[in-house]
Amino acid sequence: MKSPFRTKLPGGWPEDAPPRSILYSLPPYGCSGDDREHLGSYIARLSNAHDMARWTLTNRIIGPAAEELFGVSSDRMARDIGRADYSVKVTSATEQAYQWAHTLNRLTLRTNLQLCTLLPLKELVSPFLLLSDRRRFCPSCYRDDVQKERDCYDRLLWSIDAVAACPLHRLKLVNLPKLKRRPMVFGPADEVTSTIKLTESAELLPASDYEVASARLIAELLDDSVVFPDAGYSASAQSAFLTHAVDTLFNGKSARFAAHLRVNKSQVHGWVKGKIQMCLPRLALVAYCCGCAIADILLGNKVMLSLRPAPQCQDRRLIASGGEGAKRPRDELRKELYELMRDGRIRNATEAAKCLAVSSKFLRENFPREQALLVQSGRELVKSGRKEAMDVFDQIYLSEHKALCDAGVYPARRRVIERMRGKVKSLGRRKNAERAQRKAHAETGVIIARGREPERLFLPRRPSCGQTEEKV
Numbered sequence: 368m369k370s371p372f373r374t375k376l377p378g379g380w381p382e383d384a385p386p387r388s389i390l391y392s393l394p395p396y397g398c399s400g401d402d403r404e405h406l407g408s409y410i411a412r413l414s415n416a417h418d419m420a421r422w423t424l425t426n427r428i429i430g431p432a433a434e435e436l437f438g439v440s441s442d443r444m445a446r447d448i449g450r451a452d453y454s455v456k457v458t459s460a461t462e463q464a465y466q467w468a469h470t471l472n473r474l475t476l477r478t479n480l481q482l483c484t485l486l487p488l489k490e491l492v493s494p495f496l497l498l499s500d501r502r503r504f505c506p507s508c509y510r511d512d513v514q515k516e517r518d519c520y521d522r523l524l525w526s527i528d529a530v531a532a533c534p535l536h537r538l539k540l541v542n543l544p545k546l547k548r549r550p551m552v553f554g555p556a557d558e559v560t561s562t563i564k565l566t567e568s569a570e571l572l573p574a575s576d577y578e579v580a581s582a583r584l585i586a587e588l589l590d591d592s593v594v595f596p597d598a599g600y601s602a603s604a605q606s607a608f609l610t611h612a613v614d615t616l617f618n619g620k621s622a623r624f625a626a627h628l629r630v631n632k633s634q635v636h637g638w639v640k641g642k643i644q645m646c647l648p649r650l651a652l653v654a655y656c657c658g659c660a661i662a663d664i665l666l667g668n669k670v671m672l673s674l675r676p677a678p679q680c681q682d683r684r685l686i687a688s689g690g691e692g693a694k695r696p697r698d699e700l701r702k703e704l705y706e707l708m709r710d711g712r713i714r715n716a717t718e719a720a721k722c723l724a725v726s727s728k729f730l731r732e733n734f735p736r737e738q739a740l741l742v743q744s745g746r747e748l749v750k751s752g753r754k755e756a757m758d759v760f761d762q763i764y765l766s767e768h769k770a771l772c773d774a775g776v777y778p779a780r781r782r783v784i785e786r787m788r789g790k791v792k793s794l795g796r797r798k799n800a801e802r803a804q805r806k807a808h809a810e811t812g813v814i815i816a817r818g819r820e821p822e823r824l825f826l827p828r829r830p831s832c833g834q835t836e837e838k839v
């Protein structure tokens with residue numbers, strides 16, 4: 368294949384003319400962590416600028432260039448870009464993203480396209496929970512783009528999993544549905560219209576203070592990672608910062624630090640000792656609660672710290688359960704537990720643990736008999752609740768079934784279920800519908816049609832009471 372780099376100067380040009388870029392040297396949008404464009408979006412705009420499809424541009428120019436620079440197969444580059452989730456691939460912190468960014472740098476004679484990927488964070492932050500696998504956007508950012516008459520572009524910040532909000536507009540990011548294939552788009556104009564439609568239909572939900580603050584902290588980290596390109600993760604730096612935080616804010620007690628963050632004690636111990644690398648969501652949490660930057664934790668800076676309460680909105684699976692209850696005398700707890708059980712204020716073991724402010728494990732270990740009783744009653748309650756819901760479902764099914772019969776229409780399951788829409792909480796699973804159907808048919812005597820369902824309803828001829836008597 369012909370090398371894209373071996374292009375001759377046009378006739379008559381001086382030999383010492385400055386090098387020309389092979390592709391149009393399109394500058395990426397945005398200048399800071401808040402609003403920098405990501406590489407997937409940049410590639411889409413670059414293809415539009417050349418009036419070529421993404422895949423064609425890769426197949427003809429970017430692929431052969433990457434083959435020459437990095438020895439990667441041109442076909443693989445075309446495969447990278449052909450996927451619906453291509454922007455995740457080229458924006459990540461992997462070798463693939465490196466090849467994309469630097470090939471494009473050479474082709475456009477730019478030097479900064481790697482900043483449109485998560486490569487600057489590669490050495491600093493653990494890849495765990497780093498990149499979001501969903502495409503997300505802030506409707507107000509898109510609206511700004513339209514107002515300022517530039518292309519709507521995706522920000523690098525939105526591709527980070529721990530970011531849930533736009534720090535500029537204080538709005539929750541909106542998820543785009545996962546697509547195996549991209550919808551058919553006929554040229555850039557069509558893409559703009561579909562983006563505007565998307566923006567108009569998106570709901571504007573205000574983000575919580577923590578979501579905004581953590582997004583801002585991560586945006587600052589993106590900026591800081593550019594300033595310190597050689598900085599990498601070091602267990603001793605993380606350990607130095609955390610020891611400083613525990614000493615200045617919690618009198619040297621890491622357990623109190625863990626309780627403040629609502630994180631498991633042993634996990635915090637692992638961080639402080641430098642045995643566990645903190646993931647990005649945790650870094651943002653600690654920086655938020657200590658009033659510092661994420662870079663301070665990573666570089667081990669002993670900065671002035673201020674205590675801020677941990678947010679309530681943390682992922683339920685990440686926070687330590689339990690609470691202050693475990694510190695109270697056992698007899699007092701037992702008495703309260705009996706009262707709760709006697710008054711019927713708790714229905715299962717989980718509710719009991721929550722009322723006593725202890726963890727489920729604590730309840731099981733200290734009050735095994737009571738816990739077993741509560742588990743049993745909880746199970747029975749769930750069972751009876753299910754039975755009740757089943758009966759209600761069957762009754763409504765039967766009444767709709769009868770209504771169709773009265774109208775002379777065959778009560779096919781599909782028709783009955785359609786009429787039940789809005790009358791029941793959930794249309795349930797297929798097996799529930801089948802059970803209700805069998806019961807309804809048994810009750811009304813209508814025979815279940817196999818295969819093609821009849822248009823009209825033929826009720827089975829049943830001898831009336833009078834006829835029977837005559838025969839007898």
Ligand SMILES: [Zn+2]
Nearest residue numbers: 505508533536
């Ligand atoms: Zn925004």
